[in-house]
Amino acid sequence: MYIMLQFPTVSVAKTSKLSGFSMDLIHQDSFESPFYDSSVNQSELVERAIFRSSSRLSHLKSLLKLPNNDALLQLHNNAGKEIYSTEAAIMASKGEFLMEFSIGTPPVKQWAIFDIGSDVVWTQCSKCINWFNCFKQTKSKFNPKKSSSFRPILCESLTCQQLGPEINCSGAKRKCKYHLKYDDNTISFGELATETFKLGNTSLPGMVFGCSNNNVGVFQKTSVGIVGLGNGPHSLVSQLQLRNGMGGRFSYCLTDTSNKKERSKVSFGANAxxxxxxxxxxxxxxxxxxxxxxxxxxxxxxxxxxxxxxxxxxxxxxxxxxxxxxxxxxxxxxxxxxxxxxxxxxxxxxxxxxxxxxxxxxxxxxxxxxxxxxxxxxxxxxxxxxxxxxxxxxxxxxxxxxxxxxxxxxxxxxxxxxxxxxxxxxxxxxxxxxxxxxx
Known part of the structure; x- marks a missing residue:
């Protein structure tokens, strides 16, 4: 059961000269995507999108504590092989549009899912605690040990406490670790930290994100992470609003994959x-x-x-x-x-x-x-x-x-x-x- 409340007006003080910025979004099945597969035909692309939608619905129901009476759709290609297996609820495979950004010093390029239904900024990091507990991804993993701007967050901090029941802390002076578990028995362990993000030409130091290094589940190689634009305290929008003084404003326009003249875009702050x-x-x-x-x-x-x-x-x-x-x-x-x-x-x-x-x-x-x-x-x-x-x-x-x-x-x-x-x-x-x- 979930309750709906009218969202209140919030006053946010200006704390930064950064007023706004815009970025391109790429559909993960479009020809511009780093995961584009020219061998997949139009019908198979629709099947993939339908599977992701069905899986996505089940995921959202679990987060909202609703009964999940809709069985996940199992799709098969012409050879009778399953296109997708059950995937992790927190993984980037459950989304459509990708956002390119860089993380760390020196910066490491990442591709993550643009997701207004998530309140976390998250990416898989190396090295994994156990090699078999991280999913294979085709793009570079971020290694926090090679970044001079990586800062772990401690258990005693308010930022860590905002994780609620997902906290996996063993002492106030220890690093803030999280433990996420979903209805499909997917589990992800990681460490909450701050890092410098670069979105387009905009540098954002001290961004809170999840650095995951122990994942149990079945994942896709195209999975990298998530850029959540929900209203939780750790989402990109909330961090821009409270820490960078941009206000709680963002807009986006999603173009069809066949539209090669116009790219999808997302804008924040004054650019929204x-x-x-x-x-x-x-x-x-x-x-x-x-x-x-x-x-x-x-x-x-x-x-x-x-x-x-x-x-x-x-x-x-x-x-x-x-x-x-x-x-x-x-x-x-x-x-x-x-x-x-x-x-x-x-x-x-x-x-x-x-x-x-x-x-x-x-x-x-x-x-x-x-x-x-x-x-x-x-x-x-x-x-x-x-x-x-x-x-x-x-x-x-x-x-x-x-x-x-x-x-x-x-x-x-x-x-x-x-x-x-x-x-x-x-x-x-x-x-x-x-x-x-x-x-």
Whole structure:
């Protein structure tokens, strides 16, 4: 069970001349990604994204202490081999967009997942306590012993105590160590420390991060770490807000992988775009416990045919923003209403897919196919029109709705629905803004 509270206004004093900066984001399956695989076809890319979305949903449910009634999707390629095994909940494999940064002195380049649903900045470090307890990664690991700016955090510090039950300390003067365990029996041990980060051309000394050196689980070689932009005390946004005086402001625009002209971007502080011509906004809601970003979805309409959000309609914060899931998820009753209206509006015969449990509403691909506009109605009168490019996956010779049902009341607003829209988070004033077609 989780409780939603309206996020309060926060006053932050200016403590640094650094006012803001921007960075590119790279989709991990795009041709610009360091993990790009040219042998994977479009259908397999969609399958990977669907698996990550399903796994991501299970992970978020475990963090929010919700019952996990949705079994993880197991996908297979044409040879009958499993594409992915169960992966660690804290690992970078559970996300879509990568952020490049450097860590240490001298700097070591890292690629980590951009994740607004995480409140930690984390990377795998060398050397591992046991060689078999670290996952293989294709990029360089950060070695803290070779960095002159690495500073361990002690158990007695407030920064360590903010970890809560994850602390694994044996004495006040000892190093702050953490012990994370998840429902899939994945375990990660590491050390909390401060280090100099370089994001783009911006140098950020004294950043708090997790340096993990003992991981038990099954991981992907593309995993490196996570840059969390949640609202927890150790997230990148919170550290920029409290220590660098930038205020709780960030915005991002996620472009489709096929868009080679425009890159996805994330901006912080004064560079964040919170309003522009055509912008709409809605109140931001924060989960307790947890450090996640929610808004209130009041209704959905399809070509002006609407219905209320039946589950949780009287509660604030009934849908969660998530950059790590391509699929969006609605409670089953809500999804069934949406699907029923879409079928009536499209007036064509849906084609069920036996290969995917989550792609439930699919049609035969054709060039002149017109998919209805889906409108999300948020609290405060904000109405976001979602066009076909936001709501459809091209899967082989099919077009499938990028929204799936879930048996529990956690609704996710995934990155496919968010694409090609500038989304701004003004944590100080408790607002989320949308500016369509502004990438």
């Amino acid at each position: 775009i919170l309003s522009s011509e055509g912008s709409i906004s809605t109140p931001l809601v924060l989960s307790v416990p947890g450090d996640y970003y929610f808004v209130t979805l009041e209704a959905i309409s399809v070509n002006n045919r609407g219905f209320p959000f039946m589950i949780g309609s009287h509660e604030k914060g009934n849908i969660m923003f998530d950059s790590g899931s391509s699929l969006s998820f609605l409670p089953k009753d809500m999804y069934q209403q949406l699907e029923s209206i879409l079928i009536k509006e499209i007036q064509d015969t849906p084609i069920p897919l036996s290969t995917s449990r989550h792609l439930q509403l699919c049609y035969k691909y054709r060039d002149n196919f017109e998919f209805p506009t889906i409108m999300f109605h948020f609290s405060g009168g904000a109405e976001l029109a979602l066009q076909m490019r936001n709501t459809i996956f091209i899967y082989g010779d099919h077009m499938c709705l990028a929204i799936a049902p879930t048996s529990d009341p956690l609704a996710l607003f995934g990155n496919k629905l968010q694409s090609e829209t500038m989304i701004g988070f003004d944590i100080d004033n408790g607002r989320v803004s949308f500016t369509p077609n502004y990438c």
